[in-house]
Amino acid sequence: MGKERSAAASGEKHNKMLVGVVCNFAAELKLLLTALLILCSLATLLQFIPSRFTISASDLRFCISRIAAAGPTTPPTLPSPPSLFHNYTQKETDEVLPSGIIRRAFNPYGAAAYNFITMGSYRGGLNTFAIVGLASKPLHLYSRPTYQCQWLPFSSNKENDTNITSSLSYKILPDWGYGRVYTVVVVNCTFPQPINLDNSGGTLLLHSSTSGGGDSKFNLTDTIPALTEPTGTFNLSLFTSKPKYDYLYCGSSLYGTLSPLRVREWIAYHVRLFGERSHFVFHDAGGVHEEVLEVLKPWMELGYVTLQDIREQERFDGYYHNQFMVVNDCLHRYKFMAKWIFFFDVDEYIYVPPKSTIRSVLDSLSDYSQFTIEQMPMSSKLCHSVDAAKRHRWLFINFGECGGNSRKVNK
Structure with missing residues (x-):
């Protein structure tokens, strides 16, 4: 009879301990559930706010991590898996601005299709030149690349300063229907006056712009030395003999x-x-x-x-x-x-x-x-x-x- 009473007392004590443990965790669980309910309500309301005020998934993860860090029952941090790119150094990282906006970093590696690849540049007359090469076909398909030619003489005296002229040029696409990653581009440069008649020499520059007339923020211009005529090498008889x-x-x-x-x-x-x-x-x-x-x-x-x-x-x-x-x-x-x-x-x-x-x-x-x-x-x-x-x-x-x-x- 005494053993039964002691066993019953022991069982009652165990039940009270279990209830006490549950009650102790119930307050914290209630707090966590309340926080999640508030976040879900906010997420629902955000659907009706204009797009410029939306919060991304990364913002929600940031907020949840802050709430979880403040709680007394923060779970242990698991070791992160090794990065697939651990051999590469990331030059930039995401930045959290004072406003709470996360500025994402985009780190390019390698290169896409080139803007222009020259094969040869030749005179077409006293004031015309032809520049033959390749250019990115997607660039010509989705953008409006333009070309401008400039003659830069070697001599800097006043008489030759008049030869520093530039001319808007036009392009020819001979294989447009067949081009792949690259398409052939022949740029014709026509100047309003003869070039290098005094045979002092100079350099023909090609200014290749990726988006002529577009937003200047996205317009890149490469200056390419296309042709150099050393002093005394221009043969005028080439066009008449x-x-x-x-x-x-x-x-x-x-x-x-x-x-x-x-x-x-x-x-x-x-x-x-x-x-x-x-x-x-x-x-x-x-x-x-x-x-x-x-x-x-x-x-x-x-x-x-x-x-x-x-x-x-x-x-x-x-x-x-x-x-x-x-x-x-x-x-x-x-x-x-x-x-x-x-x-x-x-x-x-x-x-x-x-x-x-x-x-x-x-x-x-x-x-x-x-x-x-x-x-x-x-x-x-x-x-x-x-x-x-x-x-x-x-x-x-x-x-x-x-x-x-x-x-x-x-x-």
């Missing part, structure tokens, strides 16, 4: 695995067709390997071929190895050195009917500044599957090209 070549070929970007046999056939055929006053410019975008170079070297030594290494352009994602930039650069580079300039690929052949010559056909087109050539497939029966024996004279080399095209010139 007879061209060095009758025919000049501007080749597209060469890439992939080229056949030395086909290249040898192609160059031999067209040198014979165009004659001694002809020249061929090839652009190596990775396709001129050692065997192809061995084929081109003799022609380079004879002065028929110029080979340009353009592999660096592969860094910039453009259409078809940036061939529109390449051929436009070739056009402006050699426009005063040839009477006619041709643009076609090394798997295509110019074909002239037997009763005509390339000279007679082009003489009949002398009143035109440009013309296109009809394209037709070549018969595969003209192709040889193996290399022909080497000859001492190139005119005996086979002229076939399997699977290629020919360009037919009509009167």
Whole structure:
């Protein structure tokens, strides 16, 4: 009987202790629930306040952390997981302003598409220049980039000060329908007066602005030295003398695995067709390997071929190895050195009917500044599957090209 009473007393004491513990925590729990209820009510009311007065989720987390820190039952702080970017130093951090607004920091790394990438700059006359290069296509698609040219002479005397002129320029987008990350841009600069007539030398500057006429806060301008004419190097006779070549070929970007046999056939055929006053410019975008170079070297030594290494352009994602930039650069580079300039690929052949010559056909087109050539497939029966024996004279080399095209010139 005594044991039962002691057990009952012990159980009653235990129940009182449990109730006491619950009651002690109930006051703090009530305070926490009240605070959460107030925050939820505020969040509901904020839905009807204009957007400029809204509080972000980060603000609510900040307030909750302050309330939790003031309470007597703050839970232990858990160790934060290691950052995925622990090897990088963050230069800026978020800042809490006195008003309570959190100013977010945006830390850029690397670079987006470039504003402008120059390949070449050339004179087009006494007061005109052409600058050939690449620019960000999204920039031209969603913004209004503008270009301005300025001539900065070397001499600073009063007579030459009048040559410090600038001109608003216009742009040409040759491959706009094909451009990728980068698109080809040809900037034409026309000044109101002749430039560098005294041959004192100077530098052509291109001011490339990302958002012409837009908000100045977001408009960035890069000043690019596009062309430098050293003192005494300006040759005025370039625009009046007879061209060095009758025919000049501007080749597209060469890439992939080229056949030395086909290249040898192609160059031999067209040198014979165009004659001694002809020249061929090839652009190596990775396709001129050692065997192809061995084929081109003799022609380079004879002065028929110029080979340009353009592999660096592969860094910039453009259409078809940036061939529109390449051929436009070739056009402006050699426009005063040839009477006619041709643009076609090394798997295509110019074909002239037997009763005509390339000279007679082009003489009949002398009143035109440009013309296109009809394209037709070549018969595969003209192709040889193996290399022909080497000859001492190139005119005996086979002229076939399997699977290629020919360009037919009509009167």
